[in-house]
Amino acid sequence: MNAQLKPREFPLPSSVKVISGTERAQAAYPYHIQFSKADDQKFWFYNSMHFPEPMSAFDMVTAEAAYCALGAANTRVHCLPTTLGIDHRIINGRVYIGGNAVTDPEEIARRTGEFQKRAFYYYENWESLYAQWKQKMLKLIEDAKALPDPVLPEFEPLEHVRAGRGIASNHDLLVTYQKTLEGYFRMWHHHFEFLLLGYGAYLTFFGFCKKAFPEITDQTIARMVAGIDAEIFRPDDELRRLARCAVELEVDAHFREGASVEEVMRSLRASGEPGRRWLEELAASREPWFNINVGDGFYHYHRSWNDDLSMPFAAIPGYARRVRAGEPMDRQVDKLREERGRLIADYRELLENDEERAAYDQMIGLAHRVFPYVEGHKFYCEHWYTNLFFNKIRSFGGLLAAHGFFAGAEDVFHLTHYELEAAIIDLMNAWSTGSPPRGPAYWPPLVAERRAAIKEWARHETPPALGPIPDVIDDPAIVMLWGITRESLDNWLSAGAATDSNEVRGFAASSGVVEGIARIVMSVEEISRLQQGDILVCHVTNPTWTPIFQKIRAAVSDIGGSMSHAAIVAREYGLPAVVGTGNATSKIKDGQRIRVDGGRGIVTLLH
Amino acid sequence: MPAAQYISWFRDIGLDDRPKVGGKGASLGELHRAGIKVPPGFVVRTEAFEGFIDTLERRAPVRARVEGLAAEGLEGMAAVSRELRTRIEEAALPPDLQLEIRDAYGRLGEPQVPPAVAVRSSATTEDAADASFAGLQDTYLWVTQADSLIAKIRSCWASLYSLESLSYRRRQGIAESAVAMAVVVQTMVDARTAGVMFTRSPLSGDRSVITIEAAWGLGSALVSGEVTPDRWVVGKITGEISVRNISDKAIRHAQSPAGGVEELAVEDSVRREPCLTDEELQSLRAIGRQIERHYGRPQDIEWAIDRHSREIMLLQSRPETVWSNKDQAASAAKVSDPLLHVMKIFGGQR
Numbered sequence: 001m002n003a004q005l006k007p008r009e010f011p012l013p014s015s016v017k018v019i020s021g022t023e024r025a026q027a028a029y030p031y032h033i034q035f036s037k038a039d040d041q042k043f044w045f046y047n048s049m050h051f052p053e054p055m056s057a058f059d060m061v062t063a064e065a066a067y068c069a070l071g072a073a074n075t076r077v078h079c080l081p082t083t084l085g086i087d088h089r090i091i092n093g094r095v096y097i098g099g100n101a102v103t104d105p106e107e108i109a110r111r112t113g114e115f116q117k118r119a120f121y122y123y124e125n126w127e128s129l130y131a132q133w134k135q136k137m138l139k140l141i142e143d144a145k146a147l148p149d150p151v152l153p154e155f156e157p158l159e160h161v162r163a164g165r166g167i168a169s170n171h172d173l174l175v176t177y178q179k180t181l182e183g184y185f186r187m188w189h190h191h192f193e194f195l196l197l198g199y200g201a202y203l204t205f206f207g208f209c210k211k212a213f214p215e216i217t218d219q220t221i222a223r224m225v226a227g228i229d230a231e232i233f234r235p236d237d238e239l240r241r242l243a244r245c246a247v248e249l250e251v252d253a254h255f256r257e258g259a260s261v262e263e264v265m266r267s268l269r270a271s272g273e274p275g276r277r278w279l280e281e282l283a284a285s286r287e288p289w290f291n292i293n294v295g296d297g298f299y300h301y302h303r304s305w306n307d308d309l310s311m312p313f314a315a316i317p318g319y320a321r322r323v324r325a326g327e328p329m330d331r332q333v334d335k336l337r338e339e340r341g342r343l344i345a346d347y348r349e350l351l352e353n354d355e356e357r358a359a360y361d362q363m364i365g366l367a368h369r370v371f372p373y374v375e376g377h378k379f380y381c382e383h384w385y386t387n388l389f390f391n392k393i394r395s396f397g398g399l400l401a402a403h404g405f406f407a408g409a410e411d412v413f414h415l416t417h418y419e420l421e422a423a424i425i426d427l428m429n430a431w432s433t434g435s436p437p438r439g440p441a442y443w444p445p446l447v448a449e450r451r452a453a454i455k456e457w458a459r460h461e462t463p464p465a466l467g468p469i470p471d472v473i474d475d476p477a478i479v480m481l482w483g484i485t486r487e488s489l490d491n492w493l494s495a496g497a498a499t500d501s502n503e504v505r506g507f508a509a510s511s512g513v514v515e516g517i518a519r520i521v522m523s524v525e526e527i528s529r530l531q532q533g534d535i536l537v538c539h540v541t542n543p544t545w546t547p548i549f550q551k552i553r554a555a556v557s558d559i560g561g562s563m564s565h566a567a568i569v570a571r572e573y574g575l576p577a578v579v580g581t582g583n584a585t586s587k588i589k590d591g592q593r594i595r596v597d598g599g600r601g602i603v604t605l606l607h
Numbered sequence: 608m609p610a611a612q613y614i615s616w617f618r619d620i621g622l623d624d625r626p627k628v629g630g631k632g633a634s635l636g637e638l639h640r641a642g643i644k645v646p647p648g649f650v651v652r653t654e655a656f657e658g659f660i661d662t663l664e665r666r667a668p669v670r671a672r673v674e675g676l677a678a679e680g681l682e683g684m685a686a687v688s689r690e691l692r693t694r695i696e697e698a699a700l701p702p703d704l705q706l707e708i709r710d711a712y713g714r715l716g717e718p719q720v721p722p723a724v725a726v727r728s729s730a731t732t733e734d735a736a737d738a739s740f741a742g743l744q745d746t747y748l749w750v751t752q753a754d755s756l757i758a759k760i761r762s763c764w765a766s767l768y769s770l771e772s773l774s775y776r777r778r779q780g781i782a783e784s785a786v787a788m789a790v791v792v793q794t795m796v797d798a799r800t801a802g803v804m805f806t807r808s809p810l811s812g813d814r815s816v817i818t819i820e821a822a823w824g825l826g827s828a829l830v831s832g833e834v835t836p837d838r839w840v841v842g843k844i845t846g847e848i849s850v851r852n853i854s855d856k857a858i859r860h861a862q863s864p865a866g867g868v869e870e871l872a873v874e875d876s877v878r879r880e881p882c883l884t885d886e887e888l889q890s891l892r893a894i895g896r897q898i899e900r901h902y903g904r905p906q907d908i909e910w911a912i913d914r915h916s917r918e919i920m921l922l923q924s925r926p927e928t929v930w931s932n933k934d935q936a937a938s939a940a941k942v943s944d945p946l947l948h949v950m951k952i953f954g955g956q957r
Binding site: 080081082108112115116119120123124197200201203204207208211212213214215216217220343346347350351352355356358359360362363365366476508511599600 | 808810811812813814815816840842843844845847848849850851938939940941942944945946948949950951952953954
C-alpha cells in the first residue's frame with residue numbers, strides 16, 4: 001500500500017488543539033509552559049515515562065522543579081559538552097519535553113574543558129560526595145518534617161503574645177508554604193546532582209558491551225551492574241520480615257483476604273501480647289521504609305504505604321504462606337553477588353585481548369562506583385521526600401477546606417502552586433481583617449471544571465511526539481533518561497501501520513515464557529483488580545508495586561528500559577517481563593490470554 | 608597383524624598429528640582426548656595417500672600435470688581433472704593397506720554385523736585455507752561394506768583432483784608436494800536431529816552467543832541446504848535463548864536400505880515443531896563452551912543426536928575463520944584516565 005510507504009510525520013505543536021471545553025483548565029498552567037508558535041521549530045516528545053497521566057494543576061510543580069534542577073546540573077553545574085537542559089510544555093495535561101543540543105564544535109570543546117574539571121571531580125570523589133549527599137537529604141527530610149501543620153487559631157496563643165513574638169499565626173502559613181515549596185525545588189537539585197553522571201558511567205559500560213558483544217541482551221548487562229544493597233529493595237524486605245514475624249508470633253491469620261486495614265488492626269490489637277508485639281515491629285518498619293509510594297511519586301495521589309497500609313497488608317498473607325510452606329523468601333544477596341561476579345568474569349574472558357579487558361575493567365569499575373546512587377536516590381527523593389511534600393500541601397488543603405474554600409482537602413491539587421499561594425494569602429487576609437475570605441466563592445467552580453478537564457484529557461490519546469523529526473538524536477540526556485533514539489521514533493511512526501500483527505514487542509527485561517490472562521492496570525487505583533496468576537499490563541511498571549509481583553506471573557509495560565526498577569524486581573522474582581513496548585496497554589485487551597516471552601521481548605496475543 | 612602403518616585410531620591422535628591425519632582427523636582425535644563424545648573411528652593417514660600417488664607417479668606424472676596448469680585455463684584444467692580422477696578411481700589400493708582398512712573397519716562393528724560408517728576427506732592444508740577448502744571435498748555417508756569403504760576412500764582421494772580443488776590450488780599457488788589427504792572413517796550416528804553450532808555469531812561476530820541450527824534426521828540435509836533449519840541463539844554464558852526461529856522442515860535425510868542416504872518427507876505432525884528441546888540446547892551450549900575453551904578460540908561444530916541413546920555426538924569441530932580473519936577495531940582500549948571513557952557518552956564521540 002502506497003499510503004503506508006509515505007513518510008509519516010509528527011504534528012506541529014501549533015496544530016495540537018486544546019480539547020474543547022477544557023480551555024480554561026489549560027489556561028491555568030503558567031504562560032511559560034504553554035506552547036507558542038516558536039515551538040514549532042523544535043522537536044518535542046510526550047514524557048509518558050514520568051507523567052503517564054494528565055497532570056493536575058498543582059502536580060505540574062514536579063515538572064517545573066525537576067526540569068529547573070536537571071537543566072541547572074547539565075547546563076551550568078557539570079557543563080555537559082553536547083547538551084543543555086530540557087524545555088517542557090503542558091497541553092491537555094500532558095507534559096512534552098524537548099532537549100537543547102549543543103552542536104557547535106568550538107562550544108562543545110569549550111564545555112568539554114569545563115565538564116572534565118567538574119564532572120571528573122565528582123567521579124573521582126564519588127563515595128565521599130555521595131555520603132555527603134545522603135546527609136544533605138536526611139537534613140532536608142528532617143527540615144520538612146519539622147515544618148508545623150498549618151493552623152489558624154481564633155486568637156493568637158497567649159504565650160506568643162507574652163514572648164513578644166511579634167508575628168501572628170497567619171504569617172506562619174506563608175512561611176510554611178514557602179518553605180515547603182522551596183524544599184521541593186531544593187530536593188530536585190539534590191536529585192539531579194549525580195543522576196546524569198551516574199547514568200553516563202553506566203551507559204559507557206553499556207555501549208562498550210554492545211560493541212564487544214553485539215547480541216548481548218540489555219538485561220545481561222544490567223545484571224552485571226545492578227546494585228544489590230540499594231535502599232529501594234528495603235521496603236519489600238521489611239514486608240517479608242513482618243510476614244516472618246507474623247508467623248513466629250502466630251498472628252498471620254489476622255490478615256484475611258478482603259479484610260480492611262482497620263479490621264486487621266482491630267483484630268491484632270484484640271489478640272493481646274502477640275498482636276501488640278507485631279504492631280511494634282510494624283512501627284519499626286514504617287519509619288522510614290514505608291515512605292514509599294505506590295507510584296513514582298510524581299502525582300499527589302501516589303500515596304505512600306504509610307498513608308495507606310492496604311498495599312503492604314495485602315502482600316503479607318502471600319509472604320506468610322511462603323514462610324509457613326518453608327519456601328525460601330529472603331533476597332539471596334550472596335547468591336546475587338556471586339552470580340554478578342561470575343557474569344563479569346565470564347564475559348571478560350570472552351573479550352578479544354588484554355587491551356579490551358583492561359578497558360572493560362575500567363568501565364565496569366566506574367559503573368559499580370556510580371550505581372549505589374543511581375538506585376539509591378529514588379527512595380530519598382521520589383518517595384520519602386515527595387510524600388512529605390504532598391502531605392504538607394494536603395494539610396493546607398484541609399485548612400482551606402475547613403474555611404470553605406474546597407469541599408475536601410484533595411481539591412487543593414487543582415490549584416497551581418502560584419494560585420495556592422494566592423488562596424493562602426486570601427485566607428491570611430480574611431483571618432486578619434475579620435472579613436470572609438473570597439476563596440469559597442471563587443475556587444469551587446474552578447476546581448470542578450479542572451477535575452472534569454482531567455477526566456476529559458485522560459480519555460484522549462496524545463501524540464507521542466511533536467514537531468520536525470531530527471536526523472539523529474545524540475543528546476545524552478534524552479538518550480539516557482528516556483532511551484529515545486531515531487529508531488524508537490521510527491517505531492512510533494510505524495506503530496499505526498502494523499496493527500494487524502498479534503505481537504507486541506519491547507525490551508527483553510527478564511527471561512522466561514508464560515501464558516496467562518492480561519490485566520490492564522492503568523493507574524495505581526486499579527491494582528486491586530489483579531488476581532493471583534494474572535499478567536500485569538501497565539503503562540509504566542513501578543518498583544514500588546513490588547509486593548504485587550508475588551501475585552502476578554509476568555509483567556508488560558508501555559514504557560521503561562531494562563534498567564527500570566520493575567525490570568530489576570522482575571528478574572529478582574524470576575518473572576518474565578517485557579518493558580517499553582510503546583503500546584501494550586492499547587493493543588492488549590483486559591482479560592485477553594497472552595504469552596509473554598521475557599527473553600525475547602515479545603508478547604503474543606493468543607485470541 | 609603387524610602394527611598399523613597407515614591408520615590411526617582417534618584415541619591415539621592429537622592436534623599435533625595434523626600433518627598426517629588432516630584437520631578433520633586431528634580435531635576428532637583432540638575432541639576425543641578432551642573427553643567429548645565422538646562416534647568411534649579411525650583415520651587413513653596421509654602416508655597411504657602418498658604411497659598410492661607415488662605408485663601412480665611411477666606409471667605417469669601426477670603432480671607435475673597439475674603444476675603445469677595455468678590458473679585461468681579452465682578447459683585444460685577440466686581435462687586434467689578428468690584424467691587424474693579416472694586414474695585414481697581405477698587403480699587398486701596396495702594389498703597391505705587394504706588389509707589394514709578391512710581390519711580396522713571390522714573392529715568398529717559388532718561381530719558379524721558390518722558397521723555403517725561415514726567416510727570424510729581430511730585435508731592437511733593450512734588453517735586459514737582449510738575452512739573454504741574443506742567444503743570442496745567429499746563426504747560419503749552410510750557406507751556398510753568393506754569393499755565399498757575402500758572405493759569411497761579412493762573417491763575421497765580423487766576429489767582432491769576435482770576441478771574445483773585444482774582451480775582453488777592453482778589460484779592460491781599451493782605446491783602440489785604440500786598437498787596430501789587423510790581420510791576419516793567414523794561410525795554413523797543414526798541421528799534423530801543433527802546440525803551445526805557456531806560458538807561465535809556468524810551474523811555479528813559476537814563471542815558471547817552460540818548459534819545453533821538443526822533439522823530432523825542426518826546433518827547432510829542441512830549442510831546441503833535442502834532444508835531450512837530451525838535456528839536458535841543461546842547466550843554462551845547466560846544460557847538465555849534470545850532467538851527461536853522454528854522453520855517448516857519438509858524433508859529429512861535418513862539411511863537408505865540400499866546403502867547411502869535417501870530423502871524422506873517429514874511427518875506433518877513434526878514439520879513445524881522444534882527439533883531440539885531447551886534441555887538439549889543447553890547441553891549443546893555446554894559442549895560448545897567446553898570445546899571452545901579447549902581450543903582457546905571460537906569453533907564451528909557439527910553434531911548429531913543419536914536416535915536411540917539420545918546422546919549428543921560431535922562429528923566435527925573446526926576453528927571459526929570468517930570473523931577471526933577480519934581486522935576488527937578493538938571495542939575500546941585502556942586509557943590513562945578511566946574517566947575519559949565517559950566522553951563516549953558525554954562528548955558526542957559516538
